[in-house]
Amino acid sequence: MADKKTVRLKIQRQDSVDKPESRRWEEFNVIWLPQMNVISALMEIQKNPVTADGKKTTPVVWESVCLEEVCGACTMVINGRVRQACTALIDQIAPNGETITLAPMTKFPLVRDLQVDRARMFNDLKRVKAWISLDGSHELGAAPRQSQENQEDTYPLSRCMTCGCCLEACPQINDSSSFIGPSAISQVRLFNLHPSGKMHAAERLETLMADGGVGDCGKAQNCVEVCPKEIPLVDSIAQMSRQATKHMLFGWLLG
Amino acid sequence: MAAKQASTRSENGKVRRVIVVGGGLAGLTTVIKLCEAGVPVDLFSLVPVKRSHSVCAQGGINASVNTKGEGDSPQVHLEETVYGGDFLANQPPVKGMADAAPGIVFLLDRMGVPFNRTPEGLLDFRRFGGTLFHRTAFAGATTGQQLLYALDEQVRRYETVDVEDERGIVVPGERMVRKFEFWDFLSVVLDDSGISRGIVAQDVKTMEIRAFPGDAVCLGTGGPGMVFGRSTNSVINTGTAAGSVYRQGACYANGEFIQVHPTAIPGADKLRLISESARGEGGRVWVPRDPKEKRPGRDVPEKERDYFLEAKYPGYGNLVPRDIASRELFLKCFHEKKGVYNTKSTKNENEVYLDLTHLPKEALRKKLAGILEIYEKFVGEDPYENPMRVFPAVHYSMGGLWVDFERASNGSLVMGSPRNHATNIPGLYAAGECEYQYHGANRLGANSLLSCIWGGMVAGPALATYRNNLDKSSYDFPQALFDKAAKREQDRYTDILKMDGDENPYRLHQDLAEEMLLHCTIERHNDQLDRVVAKIDEIEQRARKVGVTDKAGFANQGAQFIRHLGNMIVLARVIAQGARNRDESRGAHYKPAFKDRNDADFLRTTLAFHKEGQGGGTSTIHYARDFDYSIAGVPIHITDAVDIGLVKPRARKYEQAGAASAAATGDIKKEDKPAAKSPAE
Numbered sequence: 001m002a003d004k005k006t007v008r009l010k011i012q013r014q015d016s017v018d019k020p021e022s023r024r025w026e027e028f029n030v031i032w033l034p035q036m037n038v039i040s041a042l043m044e045i046q047k048n049p050v051t052a053d054g055k056k057t058t059p060v061v062w063e064s065v066c067l068e069e070v071c072g073a074c075t076m077v078i079n080g081r082v083r084q085a086c087t088a089l090i091d092q093i094a095p096n097g098e099t100i101t102l103a104p105m106t107k108f109p110l111v112r113d114l115q116v117d118r119a120r121m122f123n124d125l126k127r128v129k130a131w132i133s134l135d136g137s138h139e140l141g142a143a144p145r146q147s148q149e150n151q152e153d154t155y156p157l158s159r160c161m162t163c164g165c166c167l168e169a170c171p172q173i174n175d176s177s178s179f180i181g182p183s184a185i186s187q188v189r190l191f192n193l194h195p196s197g198k199m200h201a202a203e204r205l206e207t208l209m210a211d212g213g214v215g216d217c218g219k220a221q222n223c224v225e226v227c228p229k230e231i232p233l234v235d236s237i238a239q240m241s242r243q244a245t246k247h248m249l250f251g252w253l254l255g
Numbered sequence: 256m257a258a259k260q261a262s263t264r265s266e267n268g269k270v271r272r273v274i275v276v277g278g279g280l281a282g283l284t285t286v287i288k289l290c291e292a293g294v295p296v297d298l299f300s301l302v303p304v305k306r307s308h309s310v311c312a313q314g315g316i317n318a319s320v321n322t323k324g325e326g327d328s329p330q331v332h333l334e335e336t337v338y339g340g341d342f343l344a345n346q347p348p349v350k351g352m353a354d355a356a357p358g359i360v361f362l363l364d365r366m367g368v369p370f371n372r373t374p375e376g377l378l379d380f381r382r383f384g385g386t387l388f389h390r391t392a393f394a395g396a397t398t399g400q401q402l403l404y405a406l407d408e409q410v411r412r413y414e415t416v417d418v419e420d421e422r423g424i425v426v427p428g429e430r431m432v433r434k435f436e437f438w439d440f441l442s443v444v445l446d447d448s449g450i451s452r453g454i455v456a457q458d459v460k461t462m463e464i465r466a467f468p469g470d471a472v473c474l475g476t477g478g479p480g481m482v483f484g485r486s487t488n489s490v491i492n493t494g495t496a497a498g499s500v501y502r503q504g505a506c507y508a509n510g511e512f513i514q515v516h517p518t519a520i521p522g523a524d525k526l527r528l529i530s531e532s533a534r535g536e537g538g539r540v541w542v543p544r545d546p547k548e549k550r551p552g553r554d555v556p557e558k559e560r561d562y563f564l565e566a567k568y569p570g571y572g573n574l575v576p577r578d579i580a581s582r583e584l585f586l587k588c589f590h591e592k593k594g595v596y597n598t599k600s601t602k603n604e605n606e607v608y609l610d611l612t613h614l615p616k617e618a619l620r621k622k623l624a625g626i627l628e629i630y631e632k633f634v635g636e637d638p639y640e641n642p643m644r645v646f647p648a649v650h651y652s653m654g655g656l657w658v659d660f661e662r663a664s665n666g667s668l669v670m671g672s673p674r675n676h677a678t679n680i681p682g683l684y685a686a687g688e689c690e691y692q693y694h695g696a697n698r699l700g701a702n703s704l705l706s707c708i709w710g711g712m713v714a715g716p717a718l719a720t721y722r723n724n725l726d727k728s729s730y731d732f733p734q735a736l737f738d739k740a741a742k743r744e745q746d747r748y749t750d751i752l753k754m755d756g757d758e759n760p761y762r763l764h765q766d767l768a769e770e771m772l773l774h775c776t777i778e779r780h781n782d783q784l785d786r787v788v789a790k791i792d793e794i795e796q797r798a799r800k801v802g803v804t805d806k807a808g809f810a811n812q813g814a815q816f817i818r819h820l821g822n823m824i825v826l827a828r829v830i831a832q833g834a835r836n837r838d839e840s841r842g843a844h845y846k847p848a849f850k851d852r853n854d855a856d857f858l859r860t861t862l863a864f865h866k867e868g869q870g871g872g873t874s875t876i877h878y879a880r881d882f883d884y885s886i887a888g889v890p891i892h893i894t895d896a897v898d899i900g901l902v903k904p905r906a907r908k909y910e911q912a913g914a915a916s917a918a919a920t921g922d923i924k925k926e927d928k929p930a931a932k933s934p935a936e
C-alpha cells in the first residue's frame with residue numbers, strides 16, 4: 001500500500017457563535033478515494049478525527065442531506081467561493097493535490113464550524129407569501145390549464161433550494177441592511193406567474209416595495225453568477241422591480 | 256366512530272395539539288389534513304422541512320388520469336401495483352391510493368407544482384416501470400423537489416394562520432403549525448397503559464432534551480437506507496425514529512423487503528440515482544456483446560450490443576420492475592462478468608450502459624435535465640453524447656412500521672377511521688416510507704411519492720378522529736409523566752457523552768453497512784445470512800464500546816450519531832433475520848436456493864417485535880403470527896394474513912405484455928396460472 005494519494009484540507013472551525021475565541025484553522029490529510037467530493041473527505045475525518053500534525057480533535061460539524069445538490073443544505077465557502085460541498089469534486093478543485101480551504105458562509109449567524117443558521121431565508125418566504133392560497137386539499141378537479149411556455153418559465157424558478165449562495169455573494173446583504181435578497185424576490189416572480197398565484201400578486205409586490213425590498217438591489221449581478229441552479233435572478237429582480245413600479249403607479253386603477 | 260365535538264383547549268386551558276414528526280411528503284400532507292380538520296400541529300424535523308429527503312425524488316408520481324387515451328384506470332393501477340408487489344400488500348389501502356391518485360395530482364397542480372405539459376396545456380405523463388401505460392406525472396426530473404416545495408409552502412402558510420377555538424374565536428399567540436426544525440425525535444412518551452401521550456426530542460443545536468405533550472403522534476420519518484451505508488438515500492435516512500419506537504414496542508413489518516434500484520452511479524459517499532424515468536422516456540440498457548470490448552460505448556455498433564432486458568422481457572423491456580431489472584444486471588455483471596470493460600482497470604466493471612443518446616436532445620433537456628446534470632456533474636461525461644454507466648444501489652424500504660387499516664364495503668378504506676395508519680402503540684401513527692403498507696414485496700416506480708401523500712391524506716383524518724375521541728387530553732396528564740420520559744432520554748444521552756471505548760462509531764457503521772450491502776441485497780443465501788446475523792450480534796456488542804468523538808455541549812453531531820447507530824443496528828437485525836426466515840423468493844427478496852414464490856407458507860406479513868438483550872446479551876426479535884392492540888379502548892385482533900380480496904394472486908410474468916393487469920389486455924385471462932409451490936419450474 002505504498003504512496004497512497006491524500007487530500008489536504010484546511011478548515012475554519014469555531015465551537016459556537018458565542019465563542020469567537022475558539023475560531024481556528026485546522027488542517028487534515030485524508031486518503032483519496034475515487035469519485036471523492038468534499039463531503040466524503042469530511043466523512044473520512046469523522047472516522048479518524050486527527051489533524052495533519054497528529055492532534056486529536058472533534059469531527060467537523062457541517063450540514064448535508066441529499067448529496068446531489070438538490071436540498072441546499074451543504075452550502076459553504078470552498079476555496080473562497082460559495083457553493084455546495086456535495087458537488088465539489090476533489091479531482092476538480094484540487095487536481096494536483098492542492099490544499100482545499102473550507103469555511104462557513106459569512107452572511108448568516110454561525111452555528112458551529114461549517115454550519116450556519118439560514119432561518120431568515122425561510123422567514124422571508126413567509127414575508128412574501130410564497131404560496132398559492134389554496135381553498136383546501138379536497139377534490140376540486142383539475143387546475144387551470146397552463147401552456148408549455150409558462151411551465152418552461154416557472155420550472156427553473158421553482159428549483160431554488162434556499163441554499164443561500166446568492167445571499168452570501170450579494171454585496172447588499174450585510175449587517176446594516178434589511179434587504180430581502182434575490183432568492184425571495186425570484187420566488188415572488190414564480191408565484192405571480194401561476195394562474196391562481198397571480199390573484200395575490202399585489203400583496204407580494206407590496207412586500208417588495210417596502211423597506212428591504214427590491215429597491216435595495218444594487219444590480220451587482222453577483223447573485224446570478226453563484227446560483228447553482230442557474231436561476232435567472234437578475235431577470236427576476238428587473239421584472240419584479242418593473243411590476244412593483246407599475247403596481248405603485250397604477251395598482252389602484254388596475255384593481 | 257362518530258367524531259365528537261372536540262374542544263380546542265384541554266381542561267387546564269392549553270391548546271391541544273397533535274405532533275407530526277417528519278416534514279417529507281407524508282408528514283407535510285398529514286399536517287395539511289390536520290389543519291384543515293381544525294387540529295393544531297407541532298411539526299418536528301431533523302432538518303429544515305424544505306431539505307427533507309423527498310427533495311431527491313426525480314422521476315414522478317403515478318396517477319391513472321389516462322390523458323393519452325390508453326385505457327388506463329385506477330383499477331389497472333391497483334392491479335399493477337399489487338402484481339408488481341408480488342401480492343404481499345394488503346389490497347384495500349392500495350385500492351384507496353389508486354382511486355385517489357388522479358385527484359392528488361390535480362391537487363398538486365393546483366398548489367403550483369410546475370408539472371410538464373402537453374401542447375394542449377394538460378398534464379403530461381410518462382412511462383415508468385411495471386406498466387405499459389403513461390401514468391407518471393412529472394416536473395422535469397426533479398419531481399420530488401417540486402412536490403415537497405408545494406406542500407412545504409402550504410404548511411408555511413399554516414404557520415401564519417391563527418388557532419381558533421370551537422366557537423371560531425382566535426386563541427391569541429397560537430398558530431396552526433409550530434415548526435421545530437433541527438430537532439431529533441428520541442422516543443414517544445408512554446403512559447402507564449402504554450398509550451402514546453407525546454414525544455421526547457432533542458434540539459440538535461443546543462442539545463436540549465425536552466418532552467412535548469401531543470394528543471396523538473404521527474411519524475413521517477422516511478426510510479432506513481443508511482443501514483446499507485452508501486445508497487441512493489440522503490444521509491439523514493438512518494431510520495432512527497422508526498427504530499426507536501420499534502424498541503418501544505411498535506411492530507415492524509416486512510423489514511426484509513429492501514428495494515435495490517438498477518440504475519445508479521457509483522460515488523465515494525453516495526450512489527446517485529439515475530431515475531427510471533430515463534428508461535420511461537426511451538432509455539435502453541445494454542452491454543457490449545464482446546466482454547472485452549474496448550471502444551467507448553458510443554462507438555460500439557448497434558449489432559454488437561446486447562440489449563439484455565429487451566431480449567428477455569419483450570413485453571415490458573427496459574421497464575420491468577426494479578427487482579427484476581436489478582437481478583438481471585447483477586447476473587450480467589457479477590455472475591457472467593459481462594459488465595462494461597474498463598481499459599484503465601483492465602477488468603469488467605460492475606456497470607452496464609444506460610443509453611439515451613438515440614433520443615432527441617431537446618426533449619431530453621425538457622424532461623430529464625435534472626438527472627442528466629447529476630450524471631454530468633459527478634461522472635464528468637456528457638450523457639447526451641455518451642451512454643451512461645450505471646449499477647444497482649439500495650434505494651427504498653418496502654418494509655416499515657406496521658400500520659392498520661379499516662376496510663370499507665367497497666374494498667377500499669373507511670376514511671377517517673382511527674385505525675388507518677395506526678401502529679400498535681395506541682396514539683402513535685405512521686405514514687410514508689417509514690411504514691410498510693402499500694408496496695408489498697416490491698414497489699413500482701413513482702408509487703412512493705403517491706403513497707406518501709395518500710398516506711398523509713389518510714393519516715391526517717385518522718389522527719383527528721382519534722384525538723377528538725380521547726377521554727383525556729395529553730395536556731391534562733401530570734407533568735411528572737413528561738419529566739420522567741425526558742429524564743430517561745437525558746440519562747441515556749449523558750451516558751453516550753461518557754462513552755470512551757476505542758471503537759469509532761463511523762467505522763463501526765461502515766462495517767455494518769458493508770455486511771448488509773454484500774449479503775442482504777439482490778441475492779440472499781441462508782449461510783451468508785446466518786453470518787450477517789452473527790456479525791450484527793458482534794457489532795451490537797462493539798457498539799457498547801464506542802468512544803464518543805465529540806463531548807461538546809453544542810451542535811454535537813458525534814453523540815447524535817451514536818444514538819442513530821444504535822437504532823440502525825436494531826433495524827439491520829430486523830432486515831437480516833427477516834430475510835433469513837423467509838425461505839422463498841418474492842419481489843425484491845430473492846433466494847437462489849428457493850427460487851419460487853411460496854404462497855402456502857409465505858403469503859403473509861412478517862411481524863417483528865423487539866426484545867431487548869438481557870444481562871449483557873444482544874437483542875432478539877420475536878416474530879408474531881398474530882397480536883392484539885387497542886384503539887380508544889376497543890381491542891383489535893391482527894393476524895399476518897394478507898388481504899387479497901380484490902386481486903387474486905397469480906404468477907408474475909413480465910416476459911409478456913399486459914401481464915400485470917387483467918384489465919390491461921383482453922386475452923390475458925388464458926395465461927393466468929396460480930403461483931407454483933413446487934421448488935422447480
Ligand SMILES: Cc1cc2nc3c(=O)[nH]c(=O)nc-3n(C[C@H](O)[C@H](O)[C@H](O)COP(=O)(O)OP(=O)(O)OC[C@H]3O[C@@H](n4cnc5c(N)ncnc54)[C@H](O)[C@@H]3O)c2cc1C
Pocket residue numbers: 276277278279280281282299300301302303304307308309310311312313314315316398399438439440441475476477478487488489491492495496528530650651686687688689700701702703704705707
Ligand atoms: C434518489 C431518489 C429518487 C426517488 N425518486 C422517486 C420518484 O421519482 N418517484 C417516487 O414515487 N418515489 C421516488 N423515490 C422515493 C421517495 O422519494 C421516498 O420514498 C419518499 O420521498 C419518502 O418520503 P417521506 O415523506 O416518507 O419521508 P422523507 O422525505 O424521507 O422525510 C422524512 C422526514 O422525517 C424527518 N426525520 C427523520 N428522522 C427524524 C428524527 N429522528 N427526528 C425528527 N425528524 C426526523 C426528516 O427531517 C424529514 O423531514 C426516490 C427516492 C430516492 C432516494
Ligand code: SF4
Pocket residue numbers: 169170171172173181182216217218219220221222223224233234237
Ligand atoms: S444583483 Fe442585486 S441581488 Fe444580485 S447580487 Fe447584486 S445587489 Fe445582490
Ligand code: SF4
Pocket residue numbers: 159160161162163164165166167182183186226227228229230231233
Ligand atoms: S436563488 Fe439560487 S443561489 Fe439563491 S438560494 Fe436559490 S438556488 Fe441558492
Ligand code: FES
Pocket residue numbers: 063064065066067068069070071072073074075084085086087
Ligand atoms: S447535500 Fe444537498 S445540496 Fe449538498
